[in-house]
Amino acid sequence: MEIVETLILYTPKYTRLPFRLIKERIKDRLDQEKYGVMKKVFIGIGISLPLLVIVLSLLSNADSVFGHFLGQIPRRVIDVDSLEAIFRMMLIGLITILVFAYMYSLFGKREEVVELPVPEDDKKIVWDGVILVTILAIINIVYTAFTYIQISYLFSGAKRVLPDELTYAEYARNGFNELVTVTVINFLILLCTMHFASRAKPMLYRIIQVLLSMLTICTGFMLVSAYFRLSLYEDAYGYTHTRLLAHVFMIFLFVLFIIALLKIWRDKFSLIKYYAILTLVSYVILNYINMDVIIAKNNVQRYHATGNIDIEYLSELSYDAIPVVMELVQDKKIEEKFMEMLQERKEILYEDNSWQSFNLSEYRAKAYLP
Template identity: 40%
Template sequence: MEINVNKKDWIFFGLCLLLGILAEESFFRGIIGVSFLVFIIAFYAVFFWRFRHFPFSHQRFGYLLVICIWLLSAVYVLNENILFYVLNIIGIPALVLFHLVAVTSPKNFRWNQLAFILYIFTRLLNAIKYNVAFTASLGKLVKRGADDNNLQVWKKVLIGVVISVPVLAVILRLLMSADSQFAQLVGGVPDLFQMVDPEGIMRLIVVFLCMGIFFGVMQVLYKKQMMVMKQNDQRVSVILDTVISITVLFLINIVYVLFIIVQFRYFFGGSLQGDYTYAEYARKGFFELLFVTLINLSITIVVISLGDSGKAGIKKIRQVLLTILVLSSGVLLTSAFKRLSMYEEAYGFSFTRVLSHSFMIFLIVIFTYTLVKIWVEKLSLFHFYFLTALIYYTTINVIDLDRIVVKENINRYEETGKIDVDYLSSLSATGVLGLIELYERGENIPHLETILRDQQLAARTEQQTWQSYNLKRERTSQKLNELQFK
């Protein structure tokens, strides 16, 4: 690959080097906080400068992605949750790459097709090739005006030095161990090998690696559009047999109808069979129902996507059976939702339980759209699923589910006098704020003061850096330092 580097490319190369330094400072210096948002702001400033004259495509979708990326980055400053902390480290870069490729792809190339994933990997491969070619061009630039024979000699000398250094290090250690006089003679030589800072070298490698990723990807995306893969608008070659799919749907629906009849007889009616309490029954069946619901969704998607339309009568039968399956899934979701609510009444609220509640609401939205898709075939499933999942994930990050957990547990304490202070203390800074609120109200809760004393000591000894700054942690630390124990 031959490349021509102009003045703007060199300026952009310098900016990518600065981005690489900022990335190393932001993500490899401890706990991530405001540094993520700072880096995203700097990254998009460089991106929009480089692409200021570029005709973007899929702009409305691009705006949605940018908003979600910035909100998720801001979560590192506003909230504190270990699950989202880890997920966003992977999710935000993936969304950024998806956004860059989407808005720079040809306008007639749809992002909601499977071929778009292959297109992304093709662009990444081209970025690697571009970096290799760019490095080769730098080598040619260095060679220009120099004598080839001298260059070859110095190259061989450098290779010899690189090979000799580790061998000499081992030999010197062995000889010094064998003879003390020789050890005194060259005693200072091994110290020369310790002058190199391994951590500094690793950080330098990270800087150049990040710089290469930023420079290669954005340079490739900025160049003229590559020829994209042909999109086949025809239906997938794998077609489900109509009779088989209808038979499977019919048998599954019979089981669900019988199950729903049982549910309406005693569960929704307010009575239970056997010796189960509400909490025991809820715990026993919640995950099973949720898993069955996901299986139903998978079956529905497969039949809709791969099923043969067939004749009008057969098509209607399949649509009716799919409708029954979706409605049955809705009843199962309602049952699972009610079971989880009963379990929370008995044992209290947790992050996992609140997250499960929100996920079931998300599934209800998905099933509602799928029900419409069964009868309106022109709608796109993946398009809606992706956008809904993106909005859902961003929303549960921003609203801070930990705060909902703390609030509901405090309300439950006011009604029943039961609360798990040990769990709340492990629930990030939000849980500690809830415990401080209870203590300041004068609530007599066992172990509460001990937990807060430990948290206060940890807050006073914790060392903060600018990268890890977080508003919730800062507020909690301030409240703990101001807290006066009885």
């Protein structure tokens, strides 16, 4: 029973002892200020690692070239033999720590667990500047590399050589959803950092401002890239409500980041006020523009350019789109099929002729569907 208690309770506890001894030795050799800074840097690295895993996964799926280069890094830095040697050393180190912890639990002095009271702190939550600088610096390195690849490959017209089995059309059209997800993550990082960042040290906070500005600029490139990719996707597969709303959402996010950039350098700038105004204006504009007409015009233009069109989807648009889509009737290839799909709409249009149900869009549509 004692052996089981030693293995389950005390052995895992004493696995931390070697690290604590190393920590105390480093602490004795360094002065308190340097030790505190180094400790915060390692905390920042630890916090940024899970975030990096998520961001790198999304960016690798968003950009095949970035994913290709990311996959080449371990091969160029570490060969197979070195990787195997490192794995063996890590395994030996883990076994050594476990054996040390087990032997110490048998022969060493066991520490009693003392529960300390949790202090109550009513002060405002503040994030340490050194930790934030570490996290933002690591993230910005990744985003800068990604932005460079975007500019080099996506906006240069594929002048550089793409990886094997990857065409430029496939490369340009992929990754829209992932880029938007990363943009939303960056927006949350930006807002939280501006709100919780410590301003006790002006120079340190100035560095945070610079890093946040870099984050905002890189995110702007991501939004432009996502917008461009969606446009290419629409050229290939047509225009829909969902894709048009995605364009509007990206423009909305882009303006949000511009306002946030002003807030970074002007602390008294009211972020909530201008975000509320922007949201209200965006809502009014979105309700004012006629989305069905825009979708119909773009799909008709795409048909004239490529000869491809989704007649069934166009026939389901509102009556506002009827004057636009009726241009297709002039094309004998699709006239019969298109008019068959509109026949049901035409019957519904003439069902109720009372003046109380008058609608301007329906009135205009009757001129094209006699």
